[in-house]
Structure formats: structure tokens, C-alpha cells
Amino acid sequence: QQQVKQSPQSLIVQKGGISIINCAYENTAFDYFPWYQQFPGKGPALLIAIRPDVSEKKEGRFTISFNKSAKQFSLHIMDSQPGDSATYFCAASRSRSGANSKLTFGKGITLSVRP
Amino acid sequence: DVKVTQSSRYLVKRTGEKVFLECVQDMDHENMFWYRQDPGLGLRLIYFSYDVKMKEKGDIPEGYSVSREKKERFSLILESASTNQTSMYLCASSPATGGDEQYFGPGTRLTVT
Numbered sequence: 001q002q003q004v005k006q007s008p009q010s011l012i013v014q015k016g017g018i019s020i021i022n023c024a025y026e027n028t029a030f031d032y033f034p035w036y037q038q039f040p041g042k043g044p045a046l047l048i049a050i051r052p053d054v055s056e057k058k059e060g061r062f063t064i065s066f067n068k069s070a071k072q073f074s075l076h077i078m079d080s081q082p083g084d085s086a087t088y089f090c091a092a093s094r095s096r097s098g099a100n101s102k103l104t105f106g107k108g109i110t111l112s113v114r115p
Numbered sequence: 116d117v118k119v120t121q122s123s124r125y126l127v128k129r130t131g132e133k134v135f136l137e138c139v140q141d142m143d144h145e146n147m148f149w150y151r152q153d154p155g156l157g158l159r160l161i162y163f164s165y166d167v168k169m170k171e172k173g174d175i176p177e178g179y180s181v182s183r184e185k186k187e188r189f190s191l192i193l194e195s196a197s198t199n200q201t202s203m204y205l206c207a208s209s210p211a212t213g214g215d216e217q218y219f220g221p222g223t224r225l226t227v228t
Binding site: 032034041042043044045046049089093102103104105106107108 | 148150155156157158159160163173205207215216217219220221222
């Protein structure tokens with residue numbers, strides 16, 4: 001059972017365009033939803049995260065939109081740049097600490113931004 | 116800056132060998148994790164530990180064991196390596212309180228021939 005599902009599987013966007021990556025989850029106990037960014041040869045790094053008490057969070061060109069009733073959240077990258085080309089993972093977890101702090105990851109999506 | 120280091124970037128082992136992957140973090144984090152990353156399958160949790168000498172199975176523990184004798188070090192052990200364990204292995208750590216962010220190491224690309 002895949003608890004966190006990403007779509008699309010890959011994405012190609014022109015420079016300056018908007019990149020949108022979607023994620024759906026199944027476990028209603030999840031209360032933390034991060035997006036991780038991974039460049040080739042590097043480990044993933046936290047990009048932006050949201051908790052269900054807000055519907056949207058923006059950091060620079062990156063925005064998370066959260067829909068609790070639909071059990072979905074999405075990452076929007078405005079003014080996409082070639083340097084944004086990377087693999088993006090959504091994830092979810094249940095709790096802030098201890099044994100429940102483990103993340104469940106989606107399968108990842110490769111974003112290519114063309115110059 | 117949080118730093119998570121892994122002992123090797125690339126490793127080539129033979130089938131049946133015992134393999135040790137080492138991970139060290141320098142931020143006094145309580146939680147440590149081992150994942151494997153495979154194309155099309157994303158990141159899958161093998162084992163995690165939330166305290167010294169404590170360990171819990173993740174989603175795919177079969178064929179692996181772990182050791183955490185010191186807070187900063189978390190080792191992944193392949194008792195008898197097999198070709199289907201060829202993968203990228205990622206270690207991560209996170210604090211017990213104050214947030215859920217996990218900090219990842221650069222990964223070890225293990226090839227079992």
C-alpha cells in the first residue's frame with residue numbers, strides 16, 4: 001500500500017514557467033508534509049514544509065498548497081529556472097518526535113527546466 | 116551547519132560478503148535513519164533509531180541489520196550481500212524535538228557483483 005503518491009512522474013517546463021507537482025496521502029493521522037529536493041550526487045534536502053493548520057505556505061518562488069479534505073498537497077515553483085532541475089520528493093509523517101518522526105516518502109519526480 | 120557523513124561514496128562488494136556502511140552526524144541528533152533509493156521506487160526506510168542501542172524496523176528490513184553504540188554513529192550491516200541489494204544508501208538524522216526535518220548524507224552507491 002503506497003501511502004504517499006506523487007504525480008506526474010516527470011515534468012519538463014520552460015524557463016520562467018510554473019512547475020506544479022502534486023501529492024496525495026492516505027493516512028489522516030499525518031500532520032507534517034515536507035517537500036525535499038535532491039540534486040544529482042547529493043542527498044535530499046528539505047525545501048519547504050507545511051502543517052495542516054494552514055492551507056498555504058510560501059517561501060520565495062516555492063509555495064505549498066494544502067487541501068486537508070482532499071488529502072492532497074502540491075508544490076508550485078514560480079518562474080522556474082534551470083537550476084531548479086532536480087528530483088523532488090513529497091513526504092508525510094505523524095508526529096514531531098520519537099519513533100513517530102519517521103517520514104513516508106513518495107516515489108519522486110524528476111523536474112527538468114529547459115533554458 | 117548540520118553535517119551527516121557517510122564512510123564511502125562508492126563501494127563494490129561481492130555476493131556473500133559482509134558489508135558495513137557507516138554514518139556519522141555532528142549535531143547531537145537523537146534520531147537516525149537508513150534508506151535505500153532506487154529508480155522508480157523513491158526512498159524506502161530500512162531501519163531507524165531514536166536512541167542509542169534502540170532500533171526499529173522500517174519498511175524493508177529484510178537482509179539488513181543496524182548498530183547504534185554511540186549517539187552520533189549509525190551503522191547499516193548487510194550480513195551476506197546479494198545482487199538485489201545494489202542500490203544507493205542514504206543516511207539521515209533528525210532531532211527528537213523542535214521539528215521533523217531530516218538531514219541527509221551524500222549517499223553510498225553500493226554495487227554487489
